Amino acid sequence: MSKLVLLILGISLLLVSAVSAQDLQLDPLQPVNAQITADTLANGTQAHTRYLVASNTYYAFDGALDVDFDLVIEGPDNGWILNDATPPIFFQTPASDGSARDMINLNQGGSATLKNILLTGLHPNDVNISSFVRNFAGYKMVFDNCVFTDHRDHVTRSTGATDEITITNCVFINADRRAYSPFGGMPYRLDAACAALTFENNTVVNSGRLHGNGGNFFTSVQHEIHNSFLNQQVNAHETHWFEGIQANNIFYNWSFRGRKDDTNGYEAHFTPWDYFADVEFKLDSIALYHGRNLMYLEPTITDFFTNSLADSVMPCFLWSSEIDSTIEADNNFTIGKNYGYVDPGFTSHPGNTQAMMDWVFANWNPDLRPTDTPDWRVTPPVTWSSTGQPTLNWPPAWDLSYSNAALLTAGTDGLPLGDLNWFPSAKATYMANRATxxxxxxxxxxxxTSLYIPGDTMSALITPSVGIYDNQPAVPGEFRMSQNYPNPFNPSTTIEYSIGKPGLVTIELYNTLGQKVATLVNGNKSIGNYEVTLDASSLTSGIYFYTITAGEFSQTKKMLLLK
Known part of the structure; x- marks a missing residue:
């Protein structure tokens, strides 16, 4: 440990920032947990409310920190942490027997707020932390602009009920699955209810799963919006929510482990929505919207299933067919259209797909497994030498901004799908209008109105382009009109419609007073699929209604213009 202390001393910056009476600047030469535990007044309360740390500095734990107060650990705000080349770095040291130890335990009355820091779960002896923050009886967790990397099981696991969990602008890397079990490695797991959970504008690269809820309970509110998820081994979501919104996310290489016919159970679905069967008499209490997410598997993966696994492994399902009866029973339980088979065209891909396929092959062929589990991690942000000296590999080489023009306005808000931190101007627009x-x-x-229709598997996805009906032939006698996209919009939006019988077609736009403000279509159309674009540059912000009339068919939908 002496070499590590000398290293920390050598790389620490001068701590010259002003510190208020409520703040304490942590000393990188002393264990974090020991410093904070000792910072206690005679009456048992904390002497300080916020603990500050410096850029380009390593901070070590030498055991778990037990928290029954409002803990705040905060680094300098240098913008989005993925662009900060010198963030503060936290790590845990192994126990005396070499085993892994968690960092923070929340007990009764405790909360944890972490901001602008990088936490590595890779110990100097190459074992992985299980969880960074374990909540046993605390009431709140807030993680903003942090990096969580190379943990084994969960960034946080909550076995006590919480009022709030808010995770925003964070980057998760290498939920380390150097094993053949894929059923771990997730940002969070809830084994008790959370009144309000927000997971927004985060990037997750390499996970075993995504979000886990254990047990038959239902969290009150869960918002999962504008996140980029890459390379997830198995099913992502256990959805036990009274109100759940899952929208505008990218799920790239989702459930890449695949499934077999004899494993078409729990692990075969992106989300086991059939769990809602347990509340068949409480459907009026449940509200769900899942839509405008991108679900994509690289062709390398689907080709691998066909060519290297002898067609015995197949892509996973989005959800169980049992969910159809729930949708039909409850009009507040809605699965919207999602995008499928659309490659975003990332600026710089992590490039670990072949290593992922090596793991998949070994997973499904236990008799052919190599001595060491195939390692499909990207380069860990922090690595260790044999003498316990750390190296910071940051920022990462990959860049998840993308060039697919259709996806750049494909969100329900007219903004790019995925984590908006990759698109700073769009992020600013989102934050300014978030409540709306x-x-x-x-x-x-x-x-x-742009929905999955129970029993119609083709209605689940918008493929292969942004158009809702692009790959669905017009059906004679069937008329359809889509929800405009994007919506809300500024200043233009597109409406797609399908005509099932030749004749005169009109699409007209009305304001909330019932006054016609535009005629978008007025002419004879043959059987086929069409689209029309509205340029609302001359209109004021607000709600508008558009109506299609084609023979005896008439339908009206609502749109929202935001300027």
Whole structure:
């Protein structure tokens, strides 16, 4: 440990920032847990409320920190942490027997707020931390602009009920699955209810799963909006929510482990929505909207299933067919259209797909497994030498901004799908109008019209382009009109419609007073699929209604213009 202390001393910056009476600057030469535990007044309360740390500095734990107060650990705000080349770095040291130890335990009355820091779960002896923060009886966790990397099981696991969990602008890397069990490695797991859970504008690269809820309970509110998820081994979501919004996310290489016919159970679905069968008499209490997410598997993966696994392994399901009866029974339980088979065209891909396929092959062929589990991690942000000296490999080489023009305006808010931190101007727009966008998503729980239709598997995805009906031939006698996209919009939006019988077709736009403000279509159309674009540059912000009339068919939908 002496070499590590000398290293920390050598790389620490001068701590010259002003510190208020409520703040304490942590000393990188002393264990974090020991310093904070000792910072206690005679009456048992904390002497300080916020603990500050410096850029380009390593901070070590030498055991778990037990918290029954409002803990805040905060680094300098240098913008999005993925662009900060010198963040503060936290790590845990192994126990005397070499085993892994967690960092923070929340007990009665405790909360944890972590901001602008990088936490590595890779111990100097190459074992992985199980969880960074374990909540046993605390009431709140807030993680903003942090990096969590190379943990084994969960960034946080909550076995006690909480009022709030808010995770925003964070980067998760290498939920370390150097094993053949894929059923771990997730940002969070809830084994008790959470009144309000927000997971927004985060990037997750390499996970075993995504979000886990254990047991038959239902969290009150869960918002999972504008996140980029890459390379997830198995099913992502256990959805036990009274209100759940899951929208505008990218799920790239979702459930890449695949499934077999004899494993078409729990692990075969992206989300086991059939769990809602347990509340068949409480359906009026449940509201769900899942829509405008991108579900994509690289062709390398689907080709691997066909060519290297002898067609015995197949892509996973999005959800169980049992969910159809729940949708039919409850009009607040809504699955919207999602995008499928659309490659975003990332600026710089992590490039570990072949290593992932090596793991998949070994997973399904236990008799052919190599001595060491195939390692499909990207380069860990922090690595260790044999003498316990750390190396910071940061920022990462990959860049998840993308060039697919259709996806750049494909969100329900007209913004790019995925983590908006990759698109700073779009992020600024989102934050300025966030309340309005969330309200529109809540409205979609009841009023969404671009929907998955129970029993019609083709209705689940918009493929292969942004158009809703692009790959679905017009059906004679069937008329359809889509929800405009994007919505809300500024200044233009597109409406797609399908004509099942030749004749005169009109699409007209009305304001909330019932006054016609535009005629978008007025002419004879043959059987086929069409689209029309509205340029609302001359209109004021607000709600508008558009109506299609084709023979005896008439339908009206609502759109929202935000300027």
């Amino acid at each position: 966008y969330i309200a529109a998503l809540r409205d979609s729980m009841v009023n969404a």
